[in-house]
């Protein structure tokens with residue numbers, strides 16, 4: 648499994664510092680929605696500039712106005728962007744088209760997207776991200792069981808998982824066939840972020856070798 652560091656609720660300087668300190672252990676760096684809202688597309692540009700060899704995802708959470716918003720993300724240097732699974736199909740298709748034109752990738756964020764809707768978009772050439780929202784996590788109602796993962800596994804699509812993920816979540820995500828583990832707070836709020844990223848990456852690798860046995 649690959650590891651994506653999510654950078655949220657940080658200054659741009661701290662975000663870049665964290666991306667650099669954990670660089671060895673991560674496969675992707677996500678410029679979180681909170682950074683994009685607070686600092687604009689400059690946040691994507693500066694993170695990509697600081698980590699030119701890393702795949703950088705702009706967590707745009709696009710719902711509408713997809714030509715304009717995709718262009719903003721890709722022109723700022725994003726290798727991937729997010730569109731919401733609950734967005735109109737036309738919006739998702741525009742994002743896919745804008746990404747294809749540039750050889751980039753779309754991640755579809757399934758936050759609050761039910762199985763019926765997921766089944767309608769599962770054919771899209773994208774990564775599907777099951778996501779437990781920050782608000783659900785904080786209200787204590789967040790589930791790490793990630794409804795929908797078994798369906799996505801059955802459909803053979805590439806999946807990611809996000810929302811309150813730590814080392815303990817890794818074995819079940821591994822069993823569910825998740826390709827990309829997205830971890831924010833468990834790294835950025837750790838006393839030693841580099842060590843936290845190393846432990847997560849190690850858990851991702853361990854899971855893989857035990858599955859291979």
Ligand SMILES: O=C([C@H](O)CO)[C@H](O)[C@H](O)COP(=O)(O)O
Pocket residue numbers: 653654655677679680681706779780781809810811812829830831832833
């Ligand atoms: O997308 C995210 C969320 O909506 C905004 O905080 C986060 O990047 C994602 O949930 C990962 O962050 P953690 O939940 O802190 O691991």
